Amino acid sequence: MENIIEFKNVNKWFGKLHVLKDINLQIPKGEILVICGPSGSGKSTLIRCINRLEDIQKGEIIVNKIPVHDKSASLTRLRADIGFVFQQFHLYPHMTVLQNIMLAPVQVKKMDKAKAETIAMEKLDRVGLAEKSGAYPAQLSGGQQQRVAIARGLAMSPEIMLFDEPTSALDPEMIGEVLDVMVNLVSEGMTMCVVTHEMGFAKKVAHRVLFMDEGKIIETGTPSDFFDHPKTDRAASFISMILTH
Amino acid sequence: MMAFYFSRLVEIFPFFLKGLWMTSKVAFISLVTCTLLGFILGIFRSGKNKIVKRVIGFYVAFVRGTPFVVQVFIIFFILPEWGMQLKAFPAALLAMGIMGSAFICEIVAGGISSISKGQWEAAAASGLNLVQQLRWVILPQAMKVILPPLVGQYVLLIKDTSVVSVIGVMELTRVGWVTVVRIPEGLMVFSLVGALYFVISYPLILLSNYLEQKMAV
Ligand SMILES: Nc1ncnc2c1ncn2[C@@H]1O[C@H](COP(=O)(O)OP(=O)(O)O)[C@@H](O)[C@H]1O
Ligand SMILES: [Mg+2]
Numbered sequence: 001m002e003n004i005i006e007f008k009n010v011n012k013w014f015g016k017l018h019v020l021k022d023i024n025l026q027i028p029k030g031e032i033l034v035i036c037g038p039s040g041s042g043k044s045t046l047i048r049c050i051n052r053l054e055d056i057q058k059g060e061i062i063v064n065k066i067p068v069h070d071k072s073a074s075l076t077r078l079r080a081d082i083g084f085v086f087q088q089f090h091l092y093p094h095m096t097v098l099q100n101i102m103l104a105p106v107q108v109k110k111m112d113k114a115k116a117e118t119i120a121m122e123k124l125d126r127v128g129l130a131e132k133s134g135a136y137p138a139q140l141s142g143g144q145q146q147r148v149a150i151a152r153g154l155a156m157s158p159e160i161m162l163f164d165e166p167t168s169a170l171d172p173e174m175i176g177e178v179l180d181v182m183v184n185l186v187s188e189g190m191t192m193c194v195v196t197h198e199m200g201f202a203k204k205v206a207h208r209v210l211f212m213d214e215g216k217i218i219e220t221g222t223p224s225d226f227f228d229h230p231k232t233d234r235a236a237s238f239i240s241m242i243l244t245h
Numbered sequence: 246m247m248a249f250y251f252s253r254l255v256e257i258f259p260f261f262l263k264g265l266w267m268t269s270k271v272a273f274i275s276l277v278t279c280t281l282l283g284f285i286l287g288i289f290r291s292g293k294n295k296i297v298k299r300v301i302g303f304y305v306a307f308v309r310g311t312p313f314v315v316q317v318f319i320i321f322f323i324l325p326e327w328g329m330q331l332k333a334f335p336a337a338l339l340a341m342g343i344m345g346s347a348f349i350c351e352i353v354a355g356g357i358s359s360i361s362k363g364q365w366e367a368a369a370a371s372g373l374n375l376v377q378q379l380r381w382v383i384l385p386q387a388m389k390v391i392l393p394p395l396v397g398q399y400v401l402l403i404k405d406t407s408v409v410s411v412i413g414v415m416e417l418t419r420v421g422w423v424t425v426v427r428i429p430e431g432l433m434v435f436s437l438v439g440a441l442y443f444v445i446s447y448p449l450i451l452l453s454n455y456l457e458q459k460m461a462v
Contacts, residue, residue, distance in 0.1 A: 053366055079372040090367035094385050103381060104371035156372065 003062075004029040004160065004191050005050060010059035010069075012045060019045050020056070021215040027193065029159075032186055034202040034223070035195045037212035038238060043195045046212070047162045050193065051082045064159060080108055083153025087165040089145045091137040097124065097148050098133040101155045109156065116155075123151040127181045143174030147181050154185075161185065163194040197242045199227055211235045250430045254437065257424065264420030265441050271334075271416055272403045272445070275341035279402065280395075282342060283349025288379065290354040301350065308347035314408050316340050321412045337409035345402045352398060356391035357383060389460045396453040400446045407442075417441055 005027035012020040019042045027033055035043050048054045049061055052068050052075060061068040066078050092100050101120035105111040111119075124130050127147035137145055146166055153161055163182070167175040179201050185192065186205045196202070202209055202223045209226040211219045211234075219231050230236040290301045308316070317340040324331045331339070360383050368378040410419035421438040425431050 051370055053370060075369075076372050076374060079370060082370070084367075084370035086363060086367065088363055090361075090363040092364065092367070092382055092386075103368075104373065107377050107381060108372040152371065 002029050003027060004064060005193075006060075006062045007049075008060040008062075010049065010056050010061060012042075012049065012054065012056045012058075019215050020049070023059070023217060025210070025217065027191060030189050030191055031208060032192045032206045033194070034206040034209045035193060035212060036197055036202075036209065036238070036242075037218075041212040042215045043212055044164050047164055047193050047195055050160070050162060051079050051084055053084075076108060080104075080156050081159050083150075083156065083158040083161040085146070085149050085153050085161070085163045085166050087169050089137070089142075089149045089169070091145055091149055091152070093137050095136075096133065097129070097135050097137070097140075100137070100148060101152045104152070105155050119157075120151070120155060123154045124148070126154065126184070127151045128177075141174060142170045143177045146170065146174075146178045150178075150181055150185075158190065160191045160193070163192070163196065165195050165197075167196065167198060199223075199239075199242065203227065211238065213238075247430070247433075250428050250433060253428050254424075254430075254433060257428075260424070261417070261420055261437060261441060264415060264417040264438075265444075267414065268403075268406050268416040268418075268442070269445065271337055271341065271406045271409060271414065275338055275345055275406070276399055276402060278338070278342045279345030279349050282346035284353050286346055286350035287353025287357065290350055291357040305347045305350055308344050313340070313344055313405055314411060316344055317408055317412060333409070333413045336412060337406075337414045340409065341402065341406065344405070345398070348398050348401075349395065352391055352394045353387075355394075356387035356389075359390045360386050393453055393457040393460055396449055396456060400449045400453065403446050403449070404442065 003026045005025070007023045007025040010020055010023040010025075011018070023046065035046065037043055045054055049056055050063055050068070052073075056069055059069065063078060064081055066073050068078060091097075092103070095103070098117065098120055101123060102113070102116040105116040105119060106113060121130060121133065124133055127150050129144060129147055129151070132140060132144065132148070137148070140148065146169075150166075166182070167178050170178065175198070179198060182192075182194070182201065183205055194201070194206075206223045208220055209223050210217055211226065211230075211232075213234050219226070219235055221231070226235065227239055230239055286301050286304075289297050290305075292298065317337070320340045320343075321331070321333070321336045324336070364382055364386065365378060368382040373381065406416060407418035410416055410422065413419070415423075417438050421435050425434045428434060
């Protein structure tokens with residue numbers, strides 16, 4: 001299968017801090033990839049490099065045939081095909097739910113408003129919040145806000161969806177509704193990279209789990225291999241830590 | 246005697262209205278210019294280019310660190326030295342524009358920096374370019390922070406137009422000076438001048454208070 005995302009010897013520094021060390025990674029089209037690892041290991045940085053929310057200093061990243069490391073790459077074209085869901089939602093507080101979702105299609109794709117609204121309502125329905133289209137983010141619960149953020153990410157009908165710990169900022173009782181929405185997306189055939197420690201989600205839908213520590217990919221494997229038979233001590237101690245949490 | 250002067254004052258009241266008109270003209274043109282320029286500068290000041298930020302920072306510091314009356318004189322006297330003949334009115338507008346835009350720049354930059362990095366990132370991640378990010382996501386939110394002090398700044402700028410009387414612009418304050426030579430009732434004359442300034446600035450003060458209350462919730 002063709003790789004939709006490819007990292008070749010990627011290195012990234014924040015000042016003197018070396019946060020990504022020689023990352024090599026191929027993600028085939030349609031793969032559901034779960035990324036886990038201790039806090040500070042570089043997971044967020046890794047997926048933020050995919051849509052160039054972060055620049056890299058060495059190596060190559062190819063996404064959808066676009067050389068992302070190339071300073072002259074068109075960010076608009078790159079990002080139009082990638083949905084990104086943040087840990088803290090980052091909905092636009094001054095816009096209604098519907099306006100949040102319609103903004104990019106109307107401004108970036110120059111879609112006419114009526115069509116954008118139809119699509120937005122479709123995506124909102126997809127996350128089960130059609131009745132909240134006129135609400136403002138502040139009127140929604142955390143779980144609802146994150147579902148709207150997912151709908152916003154889907155609005156451009158992207159080939160790739162990136163999730164950076166989408167349930168970590170939620171109260172425990174709201175995690176399930178967000179994970180359910182994400183599970184539902186799997187059948188659409190999008191490529192998904194999900195930074196999460198939700199083992200249940202990983203086991204249910206992930207094709208592959210990637211474990212990071214200190215800026216390196218330490219091991220990869222199928223969810224059952226990784227969680228039940230980790231190859232490295234570091235992975236084993238990490239898994240036992242999330243199990244006792 | 247008082248009554249006599251008062252009737253003289255009433256007689257030359259149209260002269261005051263002319264001054265008021267000139268003050269309004271200087272104020273209006275410079276508020277519009279200062280706002281446009283201040284927003285552009287403020288946006289660049291909160292941007293990523295370090296050199297641009299430094300240059301604007303120095304410009305703002307210079308304006309804040311020197312008396313406005315001195316700035317007015319510099320512009321009025323230095324430009325002819327450089328071969329540019331500037332009349333009092335355009336010189337006044339230029340001085341107001343330079344001074345006001347520096348203060349508005351700081352207000353705008355402060356408002357923009359109050360918006361979290363996550364808002365920029367969410368907008369960028371969805372494919373919006375920088376101008377679109379500002380136009381649709383950042384500025385509408387920043388306006389809540391910008392508006393109350395901006396209107397407050399407008400009041401200050403209107404009052405500062407009185408300074409340009411020193412280079413001979415026949416606005417309200419200058420009208421006061423000229424009048425007091427002929428009608429030596431300083432208190433009466435300048436009370437009238439003050440009252441006329443207040444007529445313009447009071448609505449803005451009320452607006453500023455209202456906005457402050459409204460934005461606070
Ligand atoms: N903008 C930044 N500036 C400086 N250091 C950063 C920045 N973002 C992250 N880091 C550092 O880079 C390392 C990796 O961070 P991150 O990718 O967020 O890890 P994770 O998502 O796995 O917790 C951490 O040590 C973090 O402190
Ligand atoms: Mg992280």
